Amino acid sequence: MKRKAEISTIQLEGDLNESRRLMNVMMDDFTSDFTLSPISRSKLQCFVEHLKSLILSKDTHIAESELSDNSWLLKKGICFPLSLPFGLKVSELKCHGKCRWKLPESVNVFGYWRMNTREDVFIDMNVVMSKEYFGSRDFLNFTYHIKRAYYVCGVAIILKQGEIDLDFTIEDHDQMKPMLIAYMKEGRKFEINNRALLSLFYMQIKFVKKNNINRKIGVRIHFSPPDSFAKPFRFRPTNNNLRPSFCFQNKKYDENSPTPFYNNGIIADLVRDRLEVHFENFFKKKAIFIKAVMLIQCWLQNRNFDKRSDGFGDFLLYAWFIYLYNEKVIGEHMAISDILITFFQSVVSVNWNDAQLGLAKDIDSSLYAQFGEYFDYTFLDVTGFYNLAANLSCSAFNCIKDAAKSAIVKLNSFKDFDLLFVKEMPFTNYFDIYIRISVPETYISSDLPSLFPLEYIDCCGNYSRIIVRYLTNLLLKAWNDRVDLFDFKQIFNLGIKWKVGEGWNRKIESLIVGARVIQGWNNIITRGPFAKSNDAVKFQDFWGKDICELRKFPDNTICETIKWCDSKFASSVLCRICSHVALRHMRLSGQLLVRSSIPNFNGGHSRSFTYITNAYNRLYQFLRQLQDLPLQITNIHPISPHLRKTLSFFELSYFSVFVQFYISVGLTMESSGKWGDNREAVALLKTAFYIALAQILNEQFSRAIPYQDYLIVVLDQVLFRLSILYQREVHLMQKDMNSGLITSDETYLKLQEREIIIKPRLSAYLYSVSQLYPAFAATCRLAHQWLSSHMLTDYINDIILETITAYIFVHPFTSVPPRSYYSGFLNFLILLSSHNWLMKPLIVNFNNELTEDEMNEMETTFIKMRPVLPSMVIFTPADSTGIRWTREEPQPLILKRIVCLASSSAILLQRNLDSIPVVIKSIFATDINVYDVIITLNNEHIVRKRNRCRRFVATKYLPVFDYDPVEKFLQSLRANFATVAFFFFDKSKDNQKSGSNTCVSSVTYFTMENEELLNGSMVYNEVFDVDGLIMKFSGDAIELSPQSVSSGHPRYTFYKNVARAEEVQRKRRAEFLERQKECVFIIFKHQNINTRNLFLDKADKADQEAMDVVEISSNKNKRNEKYADVLMLSEWLVDIPTNLSSEWIMVPCPVGKRLKGVTSAYNKKGNRFKQFRSYLPGSIRSKGSENATLLDCILSYETNTFYCLDVIVWNGIIQSDVTFDCRLFFINSRINENQNFGERSKENPFVFKSLPYCYCQINAMENLLKSNLDFTIDGILFYHSQVFYRSGQSPLVGWLKPWMLPEILNVTVPQRLMDGKETEIGASQKFIDNYNIEHNHISSLK
Structure with missing residues (x-):
């Protein structure tokens, strides 16, 4: 056993390594698809150099102005992009000094090493403002921000004069720091004088292409002060650089109160250049790290962790990589998947509060303590004074860690690649409960500054940071035993981009709280500590004494408790708790709404499920203890979905007087030789068991009625249908079929196998899922x-x-x-x-x-x-x-x-x-208006409606069960009209049925008023009279409505459709479709055998011979006629089907020779006239027809090109019994995806191409005919989308000459395809008649 375990472990390790290897291959392919083309990269380089030349131009002249006067900007078409908080206005400030334009010290371009995975492709350009532009203490009281905004406007004026498209945006979601985005216009050329600069500019910019639409390409222009602007230590988190007296002149606060967020925003600009150089030097020669960064950015972007104001920013990501490298946690020798796993593990496991993270060395621990006092997380840069994680919130980082835990597991399976790096996982898909909190303006202007005055000053207008931070701490305590993860999404009135000539005042409107709940989350009682304990005092202080009460629990303990609501409102408990703590501790009285509920839907278990479950449990216990049967019951299968509570059941107090529905239960008896090997004997034995079991139930338990194939048990107003599942019965049926004792088809055998073996097993799986996941x-x-x-x-x-x-x-x-x-x-x-x-x-x-x-x-x-x-x-x-x-x-x-x-x-x-x-x-x-036929039923015949009546009482009379007249009526409709219409209905309502005409013109349009059907017996009889309904569906009794969706092409109905040929084609078309529908039910292996006999068996013997080139001669060799009479041929499209626009596909046919090609090419008569090598499957010599490929093609002698019309066999797999739309997709994907088919060489002299196609809608057909095709059009083929490939003439394949389309289909055709003919009524029919006579064409239309 130990040896087996070792082998199993080794095998698992091998599978894991193979999965990792495949994951690495997919990552390499994924990252290689993001590179900009050389042409796009060159254009972008030229655009960047053009911007630099404009900004650094010495010819620029901007007039000097006062700091408090920005009215002159409006004359330049620029709106000042900075709005000061606390009600301050730039024009009202007593600012001393003037604003003089100075050329920037430098303009630096960064980011060539980055793999940008944003929606848009951006280059980062940093404009370092002149030292002379600033004063020595401009970092105080918004002076830096005001001057910075003026400088941004100056650059905007310069670029606008250079005809550059510009937008304002904000830096790192900081409203105090506007910046510019310059977009590159398509088709514009820029001249670069300094070619040396261009040659040194070797950017490798990456981008994401979504939905095949290229996003805007542009340059983000950042602005930074020079290094001499101020010393970095001036921006310690404990320093004050924003005086409270400046913000609120009428209020007195401590003038030395710290402003950590204000300071961090300024030093972020100050060290930007230094950080960019540091990152560039690190990643410049580490290609493996660049790929890893790009994949992590994709992962962050798909979960919206990077774009949010409190998320995991780019600089923090790059710095974290450098930190891991410096700590020797990752290395360049590692595979990409190993680097990603290590990164995610570090995110999950590292303790940010104790680790003292940063890029600088030998930093005093007291400095970390200062940052830790004001920020949730700290990660210091190379200077030791800039916190890269200042904006990272606790709720956001908890979500990142949770997603990282999941990513570590999924990286071990390459099948989860899309789930990790491709598929989006937005905020709205991540949680179970969502609560929307409105934030009134009055709360921001009055309540917030009075509650948190110093934080209010420090946030500089970013009020959502205060709300989210304090509300997070409250909910962590309030939802501690109900929620394991929650997060916020901030909703603003405006986006972060706006036009340079427009004003912008962004305000928070509401917060959406998403919560991932745990078991017991909807408990209406919050149980606190023991009464009269120290913790009880804290409990009352947090929740409030007015809602706390003492309650005795079953374990005889008396505890502090809070009851939030009645049990019927349990789903709103989280919202009530959130509303209470927000109002009590933050005075936030905005409206709170639960946005994750469905009106009029009971998410819990209704009384009917309680009745059913209790009755089933009683029946289960009785059957398990039953000892009086010859064979014991070994297993009881809860087959019915009602026992899993997955399907709604009518309330038992509202039964209909007409019908009752039963609950299916399966029984498995113990194995025994008494069953026998005869199916008839097994069936009789099962019936005997039903009778014996019914007798026992009637005597000892409840009423039971035996039937031949099942047993009905009436228990507590619930009907149970018990059936014995004997799996060996399926094997006996298979045995009898193989021996020829019975003639049942295999479809019936599969159906029995599904009901007896597969369904109980699948029901057991689903039952376990319903028990495991509430x-x-x-x-x-x-x-x-x-x-x-x-x-x-x-x-x-x-x-x-x-x-x-x-x-x-x-x-x-x-x-x-x-x-x-x-x-x-x-x-x-x-x-x-x-x-x-x-x-x-x-x-x-x-x-x-x-x-x-x-x-x-x-x-x-x-x-x-x-x-x-x-x-x-x-x-x-x-x-x-x-x-x-x-x-x-x-x-x-x-x-x-x-x-x-x-x-x-x-x-x-x-x-x-x-x-x-x-x-x-x-x-x-x-919307029922999309249907063509509306059938409204009389209310008296609907049994699923809820009518209050007396409860069902078990008597000697068995009620009618499992009989629904509406379903029977629907079955008769489908039995009679399945070939011409789809029928739809709502089981939950059952008061109306809808039929949609999608196939033929005989069912077009008619309506009936609901009032007639509800009140008039005449209409009621008319609806339920099937013979009368057939007359209505015949076409003569129904009028075509112009608004019907089936009348998409009005000219179709104006073409002559009264001749005998048209009628014959219409009938043959319906017969072909009906025959195909019957063939769909044939088991695939029978299809495979029959089709193979039809197409390939004749070729086996000939294909085994040597494949020498045979010249075409007048003597026809029999072995060259093996594909004679196999082509599917078209008919003249003399009858225009009404569903042409929805079910037919148009394919332009080139001039050439119609033939079939494998390695050898055959003409219509089946004669082989060419042999050659190709890249088709089976082209190389093979045994028999196992790998054969058989195509229906047009050969163009001028270009030696095979144009593929259809596929019959591909690589030995029969395609002829597949619908045409599927065959068309299949052959086009195979031909277009393999570039070898388009290559010509001595060994492969012919190329294979697919043909364009479209559905027969007027606009689509006209656009296709107007397009530039690489062949001369001979005619137009019209295929029914559901046609199978069958030899001979098919009414489901039509043919017209291009010049016939204007007359017959009202389709405009380019003059080059009209062949010099005029559009005359009857010209097409005359041409068809003459063509048939001249070419001795025998048509199936007579």
Whole structure:
């Protein structure tokens, strides 16, 4: 055993090393994608040099002015960017001295070594202001800030005269320090005289490209005083450089009160140049550190830890790297992943209060003590007087440490790369509870200065710093036993950028508090210390004696307690606590709102769940103790979602008189040879068990009624449906099928396997998740309510909806799973909308039962089988195929709608939390106007409505159960009209049904008034009469509405559609689609065998022969005709389908020869006329057709180019039974992603290219035909998006000449494609008739 353990440990270490290696490879690739192109870099270099030349120009002349007079700036189109706090105005200050423009001492460009990962690409330029510009004591009382702002305006005037686009912004979120951003105009050229300077300027700037949109490229212009401005020690945190008498002339405060934040803001400018040089010298030759910095910046940016005013700034990040290097914690020899893990570990483990962190050496510990007294965190620079962590708040750093803990684990798996460095994790997705605190202006102007006068002076207008700092300390104590992490987001009235000619007065409007709760967070009682103890006095002082009370607890202790609210308002406890402490200790009486709740949604457990759970527990106990059966019950499976509380159940006091729904429970009996090996005998034995069990239940427990396949038990007003799950029954069925004793299809076998084996196992996993995570059940109910409100519940099975929801709890996006239904629902919407269902499966690894190898095998299988798999694939330990419940639904169109709805709903929820209040109810409402048919049902026939009636009493009569007329009606609609319409309905309402016409023109548009259906029996009979409804759906009884979405192209209906050929094509098109729909239900391996026999078996024997080049001759060799009559051919598009704009795809066809190509090329008749080597899979000699590739191509002799129309087989995988839109995506991705297909050489004389395409919408078709194509258009092919590849003429593939489009489709065609023909009515039909006669073309349209 010891040897096995050692081998297992070695194997785990090997897997970890391999995962780290792959992670490093991904990091290298990721960082290499950020470099600016040489052309962009050259333009940026020229732009920077142009700015420097303008700023340093000696020809600049700016008039001298008084410090208190800034009115002259408005004449220059510049608005003074500084607003003084405390109600002070520059024009009213008694400032002595003048403002004279002086050329800067230097203009330095920094940042060439940085990998900038911001949304915008910026270079940092620092303008060092002249020594003569300042006085000896200008650092006092805002004089430095006023002069600095004037100098910024002077540079803005110079650059504006040079026609540079400018914006004002602020330095490090400090409103007292404005700066400039200069943007580079696209297409503008700059002349650089000093080429030597340009050659020395070797920047390697990086940028992030999001959504394929290049962000603005610009230069951030910082401003710093010269080194001689003041000595650094003048800015110790204990010094005073802002006199209280200057700020408040009518109030008296200590003139020597420290101003640490004021001092730190000035010294930050003073040492900027020195720090930049220090950072540059360190990172200049350490490429591995630069990559690590870039990845950490991506990590910080995705979590918004770097852009916030109290976050982890750039300078602090660079200094922290240098500190770790100096302490020999990291080194250049380490891999990137090891450097990142070490960095995150240091962030988590280092004690900032005791470590005395900094870049300077031999600093007196007393200096650290001074900084520690006024700042939450201290990290000193090379001078020892500038605190790089001055703005870092306690709440922000706690969130950073929490995210770093999660990152350390995720760095060991390369599959989590996107979650770490690509996927955004904003504030609105990180917490469970969100509270919005409004901050009135009166509070800032009156209450705040009276409570915290010295801090109010020191903050210099940054009032949010005071509020956040004090509120953090209060909530750490008040939420100690309810919340393990919380953070703030500040909402301001304005952003941090504004135009140079506009005014700017930024004020805080509100704070959003996000809290991550722990178990018991919604307890309405706060239990304090024992009564009459010293701690009890402190408890009363903190909370207030008016709300404290003594209470005796079950353990006979008497403690101080606070009751916050009644139990029905438990979800608002955190908000009430926050409101109380903010008002008591800070006088903050602003409105507090819980922004993380859903109106009219009960996040807790309703009474119905209590009834059901109690009844189930009683039944469970009785069955477990049952001893009178021949075989004992070994396991009881809670299959029903109601037992997991994941699906809403009607209140038992509001039963409908028509129907009752049962709770499914599965039973597993002990193994025994008495079962036998005969399926019929097993079925009879199960029925006998039902009868015997019913007798026992009726005698000893409760009423039970046996049926042939199940047992109904009525207990405490709840109906239970008990069924025996005998897994060997599936194996017996498989055995009988293999031996030919039964003729059941394999689909039925898979269905039985799913219900008997897979569903109970998956239900057990979900039940364990519901027990482990309290928020899971409520999240599932909310997700089901959302899906039902959009009438989509029938398109995603309930158990699959629970499985998707379970993913966010088993594999949470953050370090912990959601702990409230709101955050769970938001994460559910994000997962549904952001997961790439086309390219990736969703793997839900319950209990970590799937190994890494098994998950890799699932992903490999998914990639290989993707063309034939359904739109949604979800792997679990119970379902290794991933398609047991998603094989039929949701269809791609439905899944696309679900994804779009989830995306918009998630955005609305985030917006509601962030800044703009929205009506949450709108997320749970759908617009029925988008549907073509609205069927409103009579209220009397809806059984899911809540009608108060007498409670159900168990009698000798069994109530009707599990019968819903509405569902039966819906089933009949889908059975009759599934080929022409989708049907949607809301199970939670069930008072209306909607049918959406997406396929054919026979269902176009009609409406019925709700009042008629509710009050008139005639309309009621009309709706429920299926035969009458068929007549309405026939097309003759329905009028086409101009507003219908199905009438996107009005000219389509004006074309002649009355001839026999058009009718034949329309009918054949419907038959083809119906046949394809039936084929979808065939098991894939049968499809594979049949298709392989059709396309490839004839080729096996011939392909085994030597592949010598055979010249084409008049004698037809039989072995060269192996692909005869295999091409799918088009028909003239004589009937214009009404859904052409939504379901058909247009492909321009080049002039050339239609053929199929593997390594050999065959023409339409199947004759091989060329053989050559290519990069196609299977091109090299292979045995049989296992790796064969078969394409439908057009060969252009002029360019030796194969234009790929379609794919039939790729690398041995059959594609013919895949819909055309999927085949088109597949072949285009394969051809375009491999550059080898575009290369021509002696060995590979032909190139392969894909053809452009678009959906048949007028604008899209016109734009495609206007584009410059590299081939001559012969005609236009029109493919139905769902057509399979079948040999012979297909009505789902149409053909028109380009010049026919204006007449038939009302599509404008460029003159070069009109072939000299005029648009005349009937010209196209005349050409078609003549063409068929001249070419002896036999059409299927007769």
